[in-house]
Amino acid sequence: MAKKKKEAPITGITVLKDEDFSAWYTELINKAELADIRYNIKGFVVYREWATITIRKMYKKYEDLLEKKGHLPLTMPSLIPESNLLLEAEHVKGFSPEVFWVTEAGTSGKLPERLALRPTSETALYKMYALWIRSYKDLPFKRYLSCQVWRYEGKMTRPFFRAREFHWIESHNVFATMEAAMEQVKEDMETTYQILQDECCIPIIFFQRPEWDKFPGAVHTYAADALMGSGKVLQLPSTHLLGQIFSKPFDVKFVDKDGEEKYGYQTCYGPAQSRNYGAMIAYLGDDNGLVLPFDLAPIQIIIIPIIFKGKEKLVLDKAKEICNLFKNKYVIQIDDSDESVGNKFYYWELKGVPIRIEVGPEDIGKHQVVVVKRHDGVRYNVKETDLENKIDEIAQNYTKEIKEKSLIDFESQIEVIYEKDAAIEAINNGKIVCCGFCSIDMDAYHCAEVVEKEIGGFVRGKRVDEEKHEFATCLICGKPAECTVYIAKSY
Amino acid sequence: MAKKKKEAPITGITVLKDEDFSAWYTELINKAELADIRYNIKGFVVYREWATITIRKMYKKYEDLLEKKGHLPLTMPSLIPESNLLLEAEHVKGFSPEVFWVTEAGTSGKLPERLALRPTSETALYKMYALWIRSYKDLPFKRYLSCQVWRYEGKMTRPFFRAREFHWIESHNVFATMEAAMEQVKEDMETTYQILQDECCIPIIFFQRPEWDKFPGAVHTYAADALMGSGKVLQLPSTHLLGQIFSKPFDVKFVDKDGEEKYGYQTCYGPAQSRNYGAMIAYLGDDNGLVLPFDLAPIQIIIIPIIFKGKEKLVLDKAKEICNLFKNKYVIQIDDSDESVGNKFYYWELKGVPIRIEVGPEDIGKHQVVVVKRHDGVRYNVKETDLENKIDEIAQNYTKEIKEKSLIDFESQIEVIYEKDAAIEAINNGKIVCCGFCSIDMDAYHCAEVVEKEIGGFVRGKRVDEEKHEFATCLICGKPAECTVYIAKSY
Numbered sequence: 016m017a018k019k020k021k022e023a024p025i026t027g028i029t030v031l032k033d034e035d036f037s038a039w040y041t042e043l044i045n046k047a048e049l050a051d052i053r054y055n056i057k058g059f060v061v062y063r064e065w066a067t068i069t070i071r072k073m074y075k076k077y078e079d080l081l082e083k084k085g086h087l088p089l090t091m092p093s094l095i096p097e098s099n100l101l102l103e104a105e106h107v108k109g110f111s112p113e114v115f116w117v118t119e120a121g122t123s124g125k126l127p128e129r130l131a132l133r134p135t136s137e138t139a140l141y142k143m144y145a146l147w148i149r150s151y152k153d154l155p156f157k158r159y160l161s162c163q164v165w166r167y168e169g170k171m172t173r174p175f176f177r178a179r180e181f182h183w184i185e186s187h188n189v190f191a192t193m194e195a196a197m198e199q200v201k202e203d204m205e206t207t208y209q210i211l212q213d214e215c216c217i218p219i220i221f222f223q224r225p226e227w228d229k230f231p232g233a234v235h236t237y238a239a240d241a242l243m244g245s246g247k248v249l250q251l252p253s254t255h256l257l258g259q260i261f262s263k264p265f266d267v268k269f270v271d272k273d274g275e276e277k278y279g280y281q282t283c284y285g286p287a288q289s290r291n292y293g294a295m296i297a298y299l300g301d302d303n304g305l306v307l308p309f310d311l312a313p314i315q316i317i318i319i320p321i322i323f324k325g326k327e328k329l330v331l332d333k334a335k336e337i338c339n340l341f342k343n344k345y346v347i348q349i350d351d352s353d354e355s356v357g358n359k360f361y362y363w364e365l366k367g368v369p370i371r372i373e374v375g376p377e378d379i380g381k382h383q384v385v386v387v388k389r390h391d392g393v394r395y396n397v398k399e400t401d402l403e404n405k406i407d408e409i410a411q412n413y414t415k416e417i418k419e420k421s422l423i424d425f426e427s428q429i430e431v432i433y434e435k436d437a438a439i440e441a442i443n444n445g446k447i448v449c450c451g452f453c454s455i456d457m458d459a460y461h462c463a464e465v466v467e468k469e470i471g472g473f474v475r476g477k478r479v480d481e482e483k484h485e486f487a488t489c490l491i492c493g494k495p496a497e498c499t500v501y502i503a504k505s506y
Numbered sequence: 507m508a509k510k511k512k513e514a515p516i517t518g519i520t521v522l523k524d525e526d527f528s529a530w531y532t533e534l535i536n537k538a539e540l541a542d543i544r545y546n547i548k549g550f551v552v553y554r555e556w557a558t559i560t561i562r563k564m565y566k567k568y569e570d571l572l573e574k575k576g577h578l579p580l581t582m583p584s585l586i587p588e589s590n591l592l593l594e595a596e597h598v599k600g601f602s603p604e605v606f607w608v609t610e611a612g613t614s615g616k617l618p619e620r621l622a623l624r625p626t627s628e629t630a631l632y633k634m635y636a637l638w639i640r641s642y643k644d645l646p647f648k649r650y651l652s653c654q655v656w657r658y659e660g661k662m663t664r665p666f667f668r669a670r671e672f673h674w675i676e677s678h679n680v681f682a683t684m685e686a687a688m689e690q691v692k693e694d695m696e697t698t699y700q701i702l703q704d705e706c707c708i709p710i711i712f713f714q715r716p717e718w719d720k721f722p723g724a725v726h727t728y729a730a731d732a733l734m735g736s737g738k739v740l741q742l743p744s745t746h747l748l749g750q751i752f753s754k755p756f757d758v759k760f761v762d763k764d765g766e767e768k769y770g771y772q773t774c775y776g777p778a779q780s781r782n783y784g785a786m787i788a789y790l791g792d793d794n795g796l797v798l799p800f801d802l803a804p805i806q807i808i809i810i811p812i813i814f815k816g817k818e819k820l821v822l823d824k825a826k827e828i829c830n831l832f833k834n835k836y837v838i839q840i841d842d843s844d845e846s847v848g849n850k851f852y853y854w855e856l857k858g859v860p861i862r863i864e865v866g867p868e869d870i871g872k873h874q875v876v877v878v879k880r881h882d883g884v885r886y887n888v889k890e891t892d893l894e895n896k897i898d899e900i901a902q903n904y905t906k907e908i909k910e911k912s913l914i915d916f917e918s919q920i921e922v923i924y925e926k927d928a929a930i931e932a933i934n935n936g937k938i939v940c941c942g943f944c945s946i947d948m949d950a951y952h953c954a955e956v957v958e959k960e961i962g963g964f965v966r967g968k969r970v971d972e973e974k975h976e977f978a979t980c981l982i983c984g985k986p987a988e989c990t991v992y993i994a995k996s997y
């Protein structure tokens with residue numbers, strides 16, 4: 016049982032994050048009213064207002080950036096005929112254990128063919144791509160969907176991290192050459208850094224995943240691991256080089272400049288998921304509740320009137336005046352409920368509202384207010400004449416400040432390791448192991464199993480950015496090392 | 507077979523809208539690439555890029571307005587347990603013929619209970635409302651979902667108008683009194699006017715629907731009929747007074763100020779549907795293709811460089827200069843493809859881009875460009891120094907101009923009728939019939955059947971705004987008239 020904090024009121028979080036992360040996360044979800052797991056289908060989660068608003072803002076950032084990079088949106092049906100799913104062998108093998116099937120409709124009973132609730136959209140979309148793409152002039156063909164997918168997950172439900180229905184963005188692209196497709200993969204990785212690291216303040220690093228851990232139907236998978244601290248990682252978005260693996264069975268062809276008909280080269284990328292939100296609140300949150308980047312907060316500024324008998328009007332009028340000053344620029348609200356001031360402070364800290372303005376009769380006399388930043392608790396007495404400048408300054412720097420605190424230097428997390436025993440020790444000490452490995456092809460799978468069983472970590476793959484280390488032999492089997500890999504504990 | 511227009515190129519629309527509306531609409535959908543009905547599940551339609559962008563802009567307007575009026579967004583699972591659906595008898599009777607059922611999952615086979623793909627979300631949401639709402643302080647409780655629903659429709663698929671999966675917004679609200687609920691219904695009707703009439707330029711009027719035509723589980727239904735011209739109407743959004751019909755079986759209760767536990771009064775409202783988009787493009791479009799309100803166009807300004815040999819750089823540089831001038835304010839693009847100028851004109855007219863700027867070498871010499879408005883074809887020679895002002899002026903007035911042309915005065919559409927034969931003639935002459943009716947309760951259903959069979963129209967219900975007409979007897983049965991109703995042909 017985790018130590019309870021003394022000072023928190025009944026509505027606040029009572030568990031310390033460092034002492035029991037899992038209990039802390041559950042309390043955060045419940046008390047900040049972010050999700051509700053009481054919906055009466057196992058594994059299906061309701062996302063409440065506060066989470067929905069932030070998730071939408073995150074998705075909007077992705078959509079805008081994808082559109083800026085030349086992707087256009089499409090709207091696809093959610094159902095996929097079983098016959099489509101069967102077209103690519105690896106893909107169907109990977110996904111069919113997780114498919115929900117629609118088999119009946121209305122009063123007419125059985126449908127002629129089972130329809131899958133899409134677990135992912137390749138096999139729906141690429142049938143259409145075959146109809147739409149004709150010529151090299153249609154390429155590059157860059158599209159995306161904002162939609163939800165369903166997967167009959169066996170593992171335990173955890174709001175935002177794992178559920179049987181979740182919302183995401185998936186982008187699907189066709190190119191004339193393998194090189195152009197690989198350039199897209201690089202662009203996708205850059206997009207991921209721009210949103211997750213720069214906007215959501217989650218430190219990430221990309222790995223090329225081993226063969227046994229890639230997307231079913233991909234040539235290669237490149238996945239972002241969030242650095243969650245203490246050497247633990249969490250898989251976030253991944254982008255996949257599909258090559259011609261799908262274009263051949265789905266007949267995605269184009270007539271090239273030379274007049275010849277050729278199969279397209281494809282990529283797909285799942286940049287946004289509710290999991291990103293889960294990672295963000297889990298990583299940035301503290302013992303008082305949510306910490307949110309300024310742009311992503313459903314309410315950015317909360318005004319707390321400090322009411323004393325006889326001064327009600329004075330204080331509320333000033334609160335309204337301040338609210339009006341900022342309402343066209345920021346999402347701002349006055350909390351004029353009849354809760355105590357202390358409870359209001361706790362409540363809005365729990366909700367992660369970035370800026371609190373306290374308006375009391377004494378300060379009004381001095382023509383000033385108190386301004387408090389959520390993420391570090393810093394308080395300012397601000398003269399009314401300076402208020403607009405001060406708030407703008409805080410708003411502008413808020414996310415930057417969170418990012419500076421939260422970014423983890425990957426190099427400082429790793430330990431270069433040559434012996435299995437040293438690897439076990441490093442993993443136990445909260446380090447990410449950097450070592451030689453025979454390869455990341457399927458024939459190295461038995462070495463990866465040893466890593467999982469004996470070292471207690473997972474082979475995350477080959478680093479995508481510049482590799483600084485080189486090894487002669489595989490950490491596990493001692494054969495010549497084809498590559499350098501990283502081993503880490505994972506959520 | 508409709509007369510073919512001579513001047514249109516192969517990519518343009520060849521059917522005149524007035525001569526064969528249905529063929530015109532199908533050509534518009536295909537040639538402007540708005541939807542694709544070739545997806546391989548019957549009744550499921552793919553919405554393409556151009557339509558998806560506009561529909562999103564429409565939904566965003568609704569979402570912003572709903573949030574301004576105090577509704578908050580939620581994210582709900584798409585599946586509903588059969589046992590939830592069974593809780594309200596009228597509701598299940600109304601919807602169960604249209605439900606798609608998920609019965610199997612993964613390799614484990616049959617699910618313990620059938621799960622409905624939501625046909626609408628009342629029976630999913632209200633289970634949660636029962637958990638969330640505790641006290642009068644939680645009321646009014648105003649929420650909305652942006653989601654898709656599935657209905658196993660028997661009628662013919664028509665892109666945007668009818669399909670087995672469609673996207674919509676649904677708002678679900680709980681109040682302490684019936685009066686407060688009825689105020690919400692009025693607010694919903696105002697919201698509908700604000701978006702559909704003011705932003706989408708579709709003329710509408712609200713009717714209280716007869717008992718036989720209301721939402722399954724509603725006390726009353728209030729529905730917007732779009733006035734599509736020639737006396738024909740099309741049902742668009744509706745708002746429903748649910749009273750305590752759902753709150754009792756779903757246990758949506760609150761402790762009132764007097765300490766007593768009471769059932770809430772509910773409303774629900776479906777403001778946005780892809781059908782709104784269908785109505786808009788069908789109503790505003792012309793023989794050259796789409797006409798779109800300025801805010802809703804995926805591209806607002808298209809620049810066509812008129813290239814002559816030797817002048818390529820001059821013209822393209824000027825096009826880029828103009829593009830840069832506006833790119834932070836409007837969605838603007840240069841069409842520098844190798845199509846002919848004429849084909850470019852046709853193509854972007856077909857797509858409904860509001861403003862075309864033509865840049866040619868001769869005009870460059872005169873320091874001017876040609877600007878053309880899509881909706882009325884008006885051309886201007888604009889001096890470069892005036893261009894920014896002129897474009898701003900056109901942008902500001904464009905939607906207003908469309909609205910002025912497109913709004914239909916309801917009074918001018920109706921004919922006051924006292925005899926059945928006169929009603930038949932009026933309907934055939936493209937009028938909406940205004941007449942006395944015994945009532946709009948279920949016992950008037952047989953009179954409504956006569957209207958449908960013999961007059962060829964449908965009883966749309968009682969007018970919601972001020973009623974100007976009064977009748978002594980029912981048009982059909984001759985009994986004393988309890989109300990005035992309107993009869994019209996409907997899409």
